[in-house]
Amino acid sequence: MSARRTMGSWLAVAALVAGCGAPPVKDTLATAKTANTAKEAPPAPPKAREEPPPPAPPAETRVPAPVWATLPSGLSLATVERHALPIVEIRVVVRAGMAADGDRPGAAALTAALLKEGGAGEMKGEALLAGLEALGASLSIDVDSDRTTIKLRALRDDLGAALELLGTLLSKPRMGQADFDRAKRQKSAEAADLAQEDGDWGARMLLWRGLFPQPAGRHPYATWDAQPEEIDQRKLADCRAFHRRFYVPASTFVVIAGDTTAKEAGALVEKAFRDYKAQGPAEKASSEAPAFSPAPRQITVADRPGSIQSDIYAGTLGPARTDPRYPAFAVLNRVLGGKGTGRLFMDVREKRSLAYTASSSVVDLARGPSVLYAYASTQTDRTGLTVQAFLEHFDRLAKEAPSADEVATAARFLAEDLGAQTERIGDLADVVVQGRVMGVPDAALGAYPKELLGATPPPVGAVAAEALRGAPRVIAVGGDASVIGPMLSRFGEVRVVDPKKGFALVRTIPQDPNAALEVAPRAKDAPEKQGP
Numbered sequence: 001m002s003a004r005r006t007m008g009s010w011l012a013v014a015a016l017v018a019g020c021g022a023p024p025v026k027d028t029l030a031t032a033k034t035a036n037t038a039k040e041a042p043p044a045p046p047k048a049r050e051e052p053p054p055p056a057p058p059a060e061t062r063v064p065a066p067v068w069a070t071l072p073s074g075l076s077l078a079t080v081e082r083h084a085l086p087i088v089e090i091r092v093v094v095r096a097g098m099a100a101d102g103d104r105p106g107a108a109a110l111t112a113a114l115l116k117e118g119g120a121g122e123m124k125g126e127a128l129l130a131g132l133e134a135l136g137a138s139l140s141i142d143v144d145s146d147r148t149t150i151k152l153r154a155l156r157d158d159l160g161a162a163l164e165l166l167g168t169l170l171s172k173p174r175m176g177q178a179d180f181d182r183a184k185r186q187k188s189a190e191a192a193d194l195a196q197e198d199g200d201w202g203a204r205m206l207l208w209r210g211l212f213p214q215p216a217g218r219h220p221y222a223t224w225d226a227q228p229e230e231i232d233q234r235k236l237a238d239c240r241a242f243h244r245r246f247y248v249p250a251s252t253f254v255v256i257a258g259d260t261t262a263k264e265a266g267a268l269v270e271k272a273f274r275d276y277k278a279q280g281p282a283e284k285a286s287s288e289a290p291a292f293s294p295a296p297r298q299i300t301v302a303d304r305p306g307s308i309q310s311d312i313y314a315g316t317l318g319p320a321r322t323d324p325r326y327p328a329f330a331v332l333n334r335v336l337g338g339k340g341t342g343r344l345f346m347d348v349r350e351k352r353s354l355a356y357t358a359s360s361s362v363v364d365l366a367r368g369p370s371v372l373y374a375y376a377s378t379q380t381d382r383t384g385l386t387v388q389a390f391l392e393h394f395d396r397l398a399k400e401a402p403s404a405d406e407v408a409t410a411a412r413f414l415a416e417d418l419g420a421q422t423e424r425i426g427d428l429a430d431v432v433v434q435g436r437v438m439g440v441p442d443a444a445l446g447a448y449p450k451e452l453l454g455a456t457p458p459p460v461g462a463v464a465a466e467a468l469r470g471a472p473r474v475i476a477v478g479g480d481a482s483v484i485g486p487m488l489s490r491f492g493e494v495r496v497v498d499p500k501k502g503f504a505l506v507r508t509i510p511q512d513p514n515a516a517l518e519v520a521p522r523a524k525d526a527p528e529k530q531g532p
Helices: 003-019 025-040 107-118 125-134 156-171 177-197 199-211 228-233 236-246 262-272 326-337 343-351 380-399 404-423 425-437 442-453 457-468 481-491
Strands: 067-070 076-081 087-094 138-143 148-155 252-258 298-303 309-318 357-363 370-379 474-479 494-498 504-509
Touching: 067 262, 076 262, 076 425, 087 156, 087 425, 107 125, 107 138, 107 148, 107 177, 107 236, 125 138, 125 156, 148 156, 148 425, 156 252, 156 262, 177 199, 177 228, 177 236, 199 298, 199 309, 199 370, 199 474, 252 262, 252 425, 298 481, 309 380, 309 457, 326 343, 326 357, 326 370, 326 380, 326 404, 326 442, 326 457, 343 357, 343 370, 343 380, 370 380, 380 457, 380 474, 380 481, 404 425, 404 442, 404 457, 425 442, 474 481, 481 494, 481 504
Parallel strands: 076 252, 298 474, 298 494
Antiparallel strands: 067 076, 087 148, 087 252, 138 148, 309 370, 309 474, 357 370, 494 504
């Protein structure tokens, strides 16, 4: 392209810009002068900062009252109507769990596994599960300390057929030897894997043992799970005896939530469970819990040589679910270790970066106090510092009530979480189950959200002073005892046990108040320990 043509093009562009309203040179200079003058003017005073609006009051949480009925067989039924979706959630609850095992640890869990895998009536296990799948239903069986819960979800039109299968399952279990042997091998293998590889499992086992000691024998609540050698000792006769004792109408209740009515549900349950009868005197699982009082601290390590991580549990006992102080205790737990806002989360995890996770929880027991425990997962060399942080927070709450803002935030979270649960049909059924097992009247269950929101620092501080004074009662850790044992001796005598050998005592580390809470830094060329 020639220079002339180029120059002509630029002139054309300039003319086009001028024709489109480009400002004249004089106006441009005036504008620049005005801009410079504005820059030199003193800045306007800043506006006063506006405070954010207060949070909206929490939506009212209503726990719907179930309609209870007692059928001619003695079986109790609760119905909660929800007609938004053509779905029903069924819970069949037997009031017997691991606390009913007695001198047969693993009996409750094996009985539940055999029910699901062994079949019932004329149907083998595969046929029973296939029948449920054909209905689009999903079946699960959970066992905890106080109950065995059979959960099933089905379409509204299949409610009758689903209940028929459940009625047959409970009243006519096959419980064959081959099915028992298979379930036993599977449970034993799972327990052996946990004992070998899972520090969290070992620490939980030690937590429950420490919280529920018994001078002679074993306390019913001292078992969090069965050990491999205990499962290996169980026989088919143990499961049959457990079923005969506890799987009876007087110890069982049914909860149905969803698209049905109390009248319809009652007729269908009565028909489906027509053969569910007691074979002898009805029995209920029983347990006697220790008094709600301080006790000497116990520190135990489930040894996992070479582990690069520790699982820490620090626990104590609190008021029972039916205790008037329980709402304040629930708020206290949320203040201590609630996700996102609790002190452990904000300090141990966020501020000090001592742990991957830090929280606290409350476990309710039907015939005893509740259990409050703090949990953290951390690196091996930070175990001592993490336990020290736990002790600091327990002690501070025992001596000083939380602030009004902390209590209000915790109560709001709890009430909103309960409200969310009542919006989901399955969770709503579980709320009704929990209340019934813990002996909470329906009226008290409905009043619970207001009790939470009405919590104030004085009652929360009072229950903290009682429950957390001298707490935690038990510190249980799964990890490398050769590294973390000396650290933990700072807080008391440390017992080291072997989870692979029935938690047999390996050695005891005397208390050393001057023990270091951190290990010396490794040399750069030293290989880092790896897990098993």
